[in-house]
Amino acid sequence: MLRLLTLSTLFPNETRPEFGIFVERQTLSLAKRDDLDVRVVAPVGMPPWPLSRLGRYRVGGSLPHRERWKGLDVYRPRFLNLPGTGGRFHARMLADAVLPLARRLHAERPFDLIAAEFFYPDGPAAARIASALGLPFSITARGSDIHHWGRVPGIARQMLDAGNRAAGMIAVSEALRDDMAALGLPASRIRPNTTGVDLARFALRDRATAKAGLGIDGPLVVSLGALIPLKGHAIVIDAVARLPGVQLRIAGQGPERERLQAHIDRLNLRDRVTLLGGVPQDAVPALLAGADVMALASEREGLANAWVEAIASGTPIVVPDIGGARQVLRGGAAAGRLAERTPAGFAAAIEAILAAPPARSEVRRVVEPYSWQANGERLHGHYARLAAGGGRNQIDSRASLS
Template sequence: MLRVLTLSTLFPDATRPNFGVFVERQTLGLAALSDTEVRVVAPVGLPPFPLSRHAVYRGLSELPRAETWKGLAVDRPRFLNLPGTNGRWHAAMLARALAPLLTRVRREFAFDVIDASFFFPDGPAVVALGKRFGVPVSIKARGADIHHWGRAPATSAAVREAGRAADGLLTVSEAMRGDMIALGMPGDRIVVHYTGVDQARFRPDAGAKATLGIDGPLVVSVGALIPRKGHDIVIDAVARLPGVALRIAGDGPERAALQAQIDRLGIGGRVVLLGPVPHDSLPPLLAAADVMALASSSEGLANAWVEALASGTSIVIPDAGGAREVLDRAEAGRIVERSPEAFAAAIGELLADPSEPAAVREAASRFTWNRNAETLRAHLAALVERRR
């Protein structure tokens, strides 16, 4: 029996059902395998009192300390998140908060390995905890945790040191593996661990557009409304394509600026910010789209890319992260320069000469949650065997 303690600051809760749904799905897949037991620790970072009672944090502060979440035993310990420190003390505060909890957990769940599903602050914390409890640790890199925290002055040293000290490392793409090696992490310990997609839910649906009440060409974009995702570029691109509609699923601090851009361009009748869309509601939206466009400046390997392809929808993306690993055939879409002109040209080309949805879907066939879970278990089991 392999007993895995999954640690993730990126995990859904009642206040944030879309937060880290891919970590949740990966963990559920691992727990479903035979000879495997999983317990989840999903820490919640809160500022000191009285800031922790502010409306922004109140929901998080009231979450249960322990619960059963979709059949998984989940602990939600609090750790101190000091504002204005740029993350400098996050990992130390996290390790300090987790040590007594894991001491108690270990009495009833003798975990063999700790699996951190995000690199910061989870990674440096689990390295310290692995030493404390005498078990191997694995850390997974997903994108911003390396591209931001791995380069930010306050946290880069901690990220690099954790990468060198961990028993094993995972990453979402070959491109991310190269980024990790460039930071000085040992390439022989890094395993590429591709995401999965629920092929039964994300699939072509010829009637999806009519069900949503949309007539005519439709472009969809999915992602947080933050500068890195480049929604402004896609809005400008669609503004150049008369008669084409755009729906953007996501929320974030750029919402007001993006709405102002839409109003300034006079395309409010065609371009709509949908706000936060529950993950369970994404399949019909992606199936209804003729193109999914996301102009991210950096990615590991975006789940939205793979979910769109499984839905039979071609994608237009820049050459970021694992883009070339996903777009391995012309039917899947286009990799273009990160500019409105390039996005408009590629979207127009795909609308004029669309690929068969079945051919697009084939590009996503290798991304399954079963394969994701089996790869993860094999990786963790090898770390345990090596330690023995």
């Protein structure tokens, strides 16, 4: 029995059920195994009083400190989040808050390994906790943790130190592995492991029926992602503006909503472009199944779940040449197109797919190896090797976990 402490600042809760849902799904897949015991520590950052009584912090403060979450044993200790510090103290504060709990849990049922699920602040915090408990640890990089935090000088130093002390690391794409190595992280300890997708939930459905259920007649483009500049929704809106008769539905929440709605209004696109807001997870498969194209103009990604969920639904994607996009699309041209991250580039790629739509079964075939079960099998093998003490000597960065 391999006993794992999963440390993740990205993990769903009752107030934010979609927050870090990819970590939840991965952890649930691992927890189904008879040879693995998983306990989750999902710390909640809180500013000092009285800021802790305001807005989302007040809601976060009301979360239970321990609960059963979809069958998982989840602990939610609070750590001090100091405003105005740029996040450089987050890892230290997180480790200070989690270590007493980790000591107690380790004494009750000893862990074999700590798995940090985001590179910052989780990785440096895991390094401190693992050192105190005498345990090996692994860090997973997912994209923005490397591309954003890895550029912040004081934080980048913490990440490099943690990566050099880790028994092993995981990157969610081959391109992200290369980006990690370029930062100075030891390439010999980084293994790519592609994200998983629920192939039962995201499955082939009749597109006309799904589209009718959405109240749409005609070509449909869907975009999934938080309403933040990083996701490039304005680019997709401008692209669709060039494609008469094409509908666009954008699913996601975030601070850019008012600006994007104003942009839609300026272009007189209210009859064709709709901001759906937050879409319940149960409704996402039908939305993707009804789409002719899923277009996401992100500035950067590791390997986006939205990409593989769309492809699993038989819907080709249009994305920039970022992160693991080439890795996903090399599985077959039917899965979609890389596009220049401009309105003209996206419009041309969307128009080409609409003019010659690929067979949906051929699109789905590309991600059939991307199941959560397969993801869990690879992760278990990786963690077992590290727990056995072979991490630093046995990892070959050229040998993808995928």
